[in-house]
Amino acid sequence: xSMVLKFYNTLSNKKEVFKPLKKGxxxxxxxxxxxxxxxxxxxxxxxxFADVLRRYLEYKGFKVKQVMNIxxxxxxTVDEEADGKGEDKIEMKAKEEKKDPFQxxxxxxxxxxxxxxxxxxxxxxxxxxxxxxxxxxxxxxxxLIKKGCAYEANGSVYYDITRFKDYGKLSGNTVxxxxxxxxxxxxxxxxxxFDFALWKKDPKHIMQWDSPWGRGFPGWHIECSVMGMKYLGxxxxxHTGGEDNIFPHHECEIAQAEGSTGKRFxxxxxxxxxxxxxxxxxSKSKGNFYxxxxxxxxxxxxxxxxxxxxxxxxxxxxxFTEEGLKxxxxxxxxxxxxxxxxxxxxxxxxxxxxxxxxxxxVKKDFEEAMGDDLNISLxxxxxxxxxxxxxxxxxSGIGNKxxxxxxETMLGFDKVLGLKLxxxxxxxxxxxxKLKFKDSVSFLKLPxxxxxxxxxxxxxxxxxxWKEADDIRNKIxxxxxxxxxxxxxxxxxxx
Ligand code: AMP
Ligand code: ZN
Numbered sequence: 001x002s003m004v005l006k007f008y009n010t011l012s013n014k015k016e017v018f019k020p021l022k023k024g025x026x027x028x029x030x031x032x033x034x035x036x037x038x039x040x041x042x043x044x045x046x047x048x049f050a051d052v053l054r055r056y057l058e059y060k061g062f063k064v065k066q067v068m069n070i071x072x073x074x075x076x077t078v079d080e081e082a083d084g085k086g087e088d089k090i091e092m093k094a095k096e097e098k099k100d101p102f103q104x105x106x107x108x109x110x111x112x113x114x115x116x117x118x119x120x121x122x123x124x125x126x127x128x129x130x131x132x133x134x135x136x137x138x139x140x141x142x143x144l145i146k147k148g149c150a151y152e153a154n155g156s157v158y159y160d161i162t163r164f165k166d167y168g169k170l171s172g173n174t175v176x177x178x179x180x181x182x183x184x185x186x187x188x189x190x191x192x193x194f195d196f197a198l199w200k201k202d203p204k205h206i207m208q209w210d211s212p213w214g215r216g217f218p219g220w221h222i223e224c225s226v227m228g229m230k231y232l233g234x235x236x237x238x239h240t241g242g243e244d245n246i247f248p249h250h251e252c253e254i255a256q257a258e259g260s261t262g263k264r265f266x267x268x269x270x271x272x273x274x275x276x277x278x279x280x281x282x283s284k285s286k287g288n289f290y291x292x293x294x295x296x297x298x299x300x301x302x303x304x305x306x307x308x309x310x311x312x313x314x315x316x317x318x319x320f321t322e323e324g325l326k327x328x329x330x331x332x333x334x335x336x337x338x339x340x341x342x343x344x345x346x347x348x349x350x351x352x353x354x355x356x357x358x359x360x361x362v363k364k365d366f367e368e369a370m371g372d373d374l375n376i377s378l379x380x381x382x383x384x385x386x387x388x389x390x391x392x393x394x395x396s397g398i399g400n401k402x403x404x405x406x407x408e409t410m411l412g413f414d415k416v417l418g419l420k421l422x423x424x425x426x427x428x429x430x431x432x433x434k435l436k437f438k439d440s441v442s443f444l445k446l447p448x449x450x451x452x453x454x455x456x457x458x459x460x461x462x463x464x465x466w467k468e469a470d471d472i473r474n475k476i477x478x479x480x481x482x483x484x485x486x487x488x489x490x491x492x493x494x495x
Contacts, residue, residue, distance in 0.1 A: 004371055005017070005371045006018060006371060007238075007268050007270055007374070008270070008315060009270070010170060010269040010270070010271050018268060020237045021237055021267065024062060024063060025063045026057050026062045026064045026065065027065045027233065027236045027238070028064055028066045028067070028232075028236070028238040028239070029228040029232060029239045029240070029266075030046075030047065030066065030067070030069075030239075031046075031068075031240065031242075031245050031249065031250075032071065033047075033109075033112050034075040034089050035070055035072055035090070035104075035108035035111075036090045036108060037093060037108060037284060038108065038111055038291040038292070038293055039111075039115060040282055040284065040290060040291050041290050041291070041292060041295070041305065041320065042242075042289065042320075043242075044115070044305075044309055045242075045272055045275040045318065046241065046272045047068075047119075048121060048306060048309045051121040052416060052418070053240065053374060054066055054122060055418060058415070059370075059412075059415055059416050065231075066122075066125050066126075067125060067126045067128065067227065067228065067232055068124045068126075069129075069130065069224055069227050069228075070112075070129045070130070071130055072090055072102075073105075073130050073217055074088065074217060074220040074223065075088065076088060076220065077092060079248070079249070080248070082194060082195075082247075082248035083158075083195070084219065088101075088207070088217075090104055090105055090207070091207065094206065101207050102131070105129075109129075115292045118296070119292065119302055119305065120303070120306060122418070128227040128230070128231065130227075131207070133223065134209045136226045136227070136230055137198075137222050138199075138211050140222065142212065143260045144159065144198065144259055144260050148160075149164055149255070152213050154201065155201035155213050155215075156197055156199055157198045158195040158198065159256065160195055161175060161178075161194060161195055161196070162175050162191075164255045164258070166254065166258065167254075168251065169251075169254070170247070170251050170269060171251045173248075178194045179194075196219060196248065198219050198221075198256070199213055199216050199217070199222075200217055200218070201213070201215070221249055221253055224253050225256040225257040225260075225265070228253070228257070229257060235263055236266045236267065237266075237267050238266070238267070238268045238270060239253075239266040240269075240272065242271065242272050243271045243274055244281070253265065271315075272315075273314065273316055273317040275317070275319075275320055276317050276318065276319045276320065277319070278319075300329065303332045303419050303420065304328040305325065305328070306418065307328045307332050308328035310376060311331075311380055313374070314374060315373070332419060335387070335421055336419075339422065342390075342398070342403045343403075345398050345399070345400055345402075345403035347398065347399055348400060351405075352393060352402055355390065355398070355402040356402075358389050358406075359409045362382055362385070363412075366379045366382055379413075383413055386410075387410075390406045447479070450479055453472050453476050454483070454492065456472060457469045457473060457483075460472070461485075477495065480494060480495050481494060482495050
């Protein structure tokens with residue numbers, strides 16, 4: 001069964017069959033965070049998309065070399081124009097908090113790594129910082145000047161986009177269109193108002209470096225071209241970002257990379273549509289955002305947040321609501337309960353041919369959906385059907401071999417979903433001669449005191465001391481665990 005993999009390439013505006021340049025290895029660059037504040041869950045939609053994409057490629061057997069940049073200089077508050085204006089986001093925050101900009105970047109970079117860990121986003125191969133690559137950026141800018149694409153003016157360097165004939169091929173903002181459009185810039189030293197800065201002179205800027213053109217700092221776009229090529233080579237297989245990155249950021253990345261190497265920069269451009277709130281883009285500037293921390297403080301499960309953000313197709317905008325998050329929480333619970341009951345199935349017996357067939361079909365359907373431009377909502381629908389059908393088998397008694405097969409199938413999907421469904425929230429406590437935890441190895445790790453209390457409560461229950469048993473249950477609840485008494489034993493969940 002050959003299953004094709006197709007991605008919608010923003011460059012061609014079509015779905016294309018995906019084939020990496022090097023057999024079996026995929027190079028992928030993701031535009032990462034500007035570390036001036038906590039990332040909001042809109043940003044995380046973009047990073048979780050990149051994570052699911054990577055995980056699916058790995059599921060299909062590719063090795064993925066993934067790089068995500070950390071922007072710690074040059075990203076301006078007004079970034080809809082190629083030549084970003086306003087203030088450097090990091091420096092703005094530094095002034096607000098009366099701190100050093102490098103300190104700000106360090107703090108929020110740390111917060112970013114904490115957040116992605118909570119969301120179970122796999123670590124990339126490399127997270128290069130812009131400020132660690134000033135030398136490389138200067139070198140590329142020099143090349144662009146040598147090739148006639150860029151020019152120096154009063155200590156700044158600009159890209160003359162009339163010198164790059166392909167400008168606009170990604171976003172449609174060609175030189176002709178720009179010329180016909182509204183003129184926005186007033187910087188006199190530029191050849192064309194739409195030229196954008198590669199290197200900026202600004203004595204007021206705090207972060208400054210020496211360069212052949214005097215002291216200054218890099219424009220935002222140059223970092224991604226330079227670091228992408230440094231770690232992944234001149235031509236990358238995949239480059240991702242949110243839809244707002246298409247123009248100007250990615251259009252400029254192409255001009256810089258291809259202008260300097262003469263080679264194609266990126267083969268497949270994939271862009272995540274925005275996460276919305278009440279129909280508007282979730283963004284810092286609009287103030288309509290939730291950080292991951294906001295939601296965790298409200299008591300939401302990070303798995304549910306992850307699920308919500310990945311469950312809609314990436315090329316369809318997703319409206320965020322707390323109701324949506326609550327229903328995501330229920331879905332995750334349902335998956336967890338499913339996995340847990342399969343794990344608990346102990347019944348011996350002949351395999352049911354129906355199970356094998358369901359497994360075969362769901363795998364095929366899952367891959368067919370994911371292979372079609374990562375149609376995850378369709379893929380999840382197939383998984384739901386599978387869960388429903390297997391649950392029917394479970395309720396009439398599932399044999400341990402079938403249970404294992406279904407369990408492994410579900411965990412296979414979870415390699416892509418990243419919900420850690422094997423970190424089952426339950427344990428079953430069997431009362432035998434001695435109290436013991438069955439299968440505790442892969443189950444939720446409990447603090448020793450909690451284990452002791454459960455054992456004590458089981459004893460009390462056997463002795464029909466209900467009141468004391470209830471007291472212990474409440475005590476355990478306060479320690480963050482919920483007990484459920486079932487026919488097979490006690491199930492423990494994290495509250
Ligand atoms: P920034 O930190 O502003 O450079 O943004 C980091 C990434 O998040 C970029 O790829 C953006 O395109 C993406 N992004 C920003 N806002 C949203 C949103 N509301 N929904 C989805 N992605 C977003
Ligand atoms: Zn970028």
